[in-house]
Amino acid sequence: MNIDGKPYRTIWLGDDGVSAEIIDQTKLPFALEIVPLRSLEDAAHAISSMQVRGAPLIGATAAYGVALAMRADASDDGLDRACAALAATRPTAVNLRWALDEMKKELTALPQGARVAAAFARAGEICDEDVETCRRIGEKGVGLIQAHAERKQGERVNILTHCNAGWLATVDWGTALAPIYRAHDEGLPIHVWVDETRPRNQGASLTAFELGAHGVPHTVIADNTGGHLMQHGLVDLCIVGTDRTTASGDVANKIGTYLKALAARDNGVPFYVALPSSTFDWQLRDGLQEIPVEERDPDEIRFVQGSADGILRRVLVPPQSSPAVNYAFDVTPARLVTGFITERGICRATEADIRRLFPEK
Numbered sequence: 001m002n003i004d005g006k007p008y009r010t011i012w013l014g015d016d017g018v019s020a021e022i023i024d025q026t027k028l029p030f031a032l033e034i035v036p037l038r039s040l041e042d043a044a045h046a047i048s049s050m051q052v053r054g055a056p057l058i059g060a061t062a063a064y065g066v067a068l069a070m071r072a073d074a075s076d077d078g079l080d081r082a083c084a085a086l087a088a089t090r091p092t093a094v095n096l097r098w099a100l101d102e103m104k105k106e107l108t109a110l111p112q113g114a115r116v117a118a119a120f121a122r123a124g125e126i127c128d129e130d131v132e133t134c135r136r137i138g139e140k141g142v143g144l145i146q147a148h149a150e151r152k153q154g155e156r157v158n159i160l161t162h163c164n165a166g167w168l169a170t171v172d173w174g175t176a177l178a179p180i181y182r183a184h185d186e187g188l189p190i191h192v193w194v195d196e197t198r199p200r201n202q203g204a205s206l207t208a209f210e211l212g213a214h215g216v217p218h219t220v221i222a223d224n225t226g227g228h229l230m231q232h233g234l235v236d237l238c239i240v241g242t243d244r245t246t247a248s249g250d251v252a253n254k255i256g257t258y259l260k261a262l263a264a265r266d267n268g269v270p271f272y273v274a275l276p277s278s279t280f281d282w283q284l285r286d287g288l289q290e291i292p293v294e295e296r297d298p299d300e301i302r303f304v305q306g307s308a309d310g311i312l313r314r315v316l317v318p319p320q321s322s323p324a325v326n327y328a329f330d331v332t333p334a335r336l337v338t339g340f341i342t343e344r345g346i347c348r349a350t351e352a353d354i355r356r357l358f359p360e361k
């Protein structure tokens, strides 16, 4: 998508052909800084420090991380060590494991001398495939918004989203935001309620930034506002992303998603989850018991980051001595999900309907 009229992806091969470049998302929306990744350590740091984040982009970065690692050590041991180091960076997004498995599948059978070139080629393909997958999610999901627009006869359709599941969370297009971009580009009258998404504020800083850069009307709201808006008929549908969804349809996504799904159910508002098939964990059935929920540094709760003058500052909010705990994700049970928007179409949140779309899994 565009920033100031210039098309960007979130990750790409560097001009030297042996590095990757990313947009440092910890600096947005105040600065657009491009950071080169030259080693396995750079890639692992980019993921764990959340310079890159969002399930599909974590996977794409891990793929380049393996390619970078192959330059230093293309042995079987080197491959295993790289995959283990990258797998340990963040636990919830299953796209990370998916991408590492793809890289291993590609490289294991090759002689060491062929691995660097093959690894960069496969990492590039994973990125291109992600762009196409997300484009299709937009194509399959836009009809939902269109249906609301027809019902409302020209009045704007209000869509609520949580966290950032836009192009910044993928390689391009996004998941939850892909149907939104598509609807906007087709001229449908839409407006997006953007949950700020404490503690790291990916909604306020990233979703608002990318929607604004593309010209999509939106309003940032405090995380606790969604229920009130739904009670007053101000939300037509919710669309969120996910970091891991079980074969039975339980959805792990950014902390607070579950509360939005509860409010949506209580108010009869459709609650959709948009995801590429690489975000399904086909081995799991009980999301609450089986999906690992990342716990991050409590300082992300205690401090808020922002800027009034272009310089990023962190400000302490609670008393210095108060402890905090930082669960990064929660699990929304399948029964609260109206449907999944995937690259193959829309299905209900049941194992049978998911497998109807993905019979080979």
Ligand code: MRU
Pocket (backbone or CB within 6 Å): 053, 054, 055, 056, 093, 162, 163, 164, 165, 166, 169, 170, 174, 175, 176, 202, 240, 241, 242, 243, 253, 254, 328
């Ligand atoms: O902690 P983050 O910023 O990586 O969390 C991102 C989310 O929760 C997104 O909703 C999810 O990854 C979907 S990505 C298209």
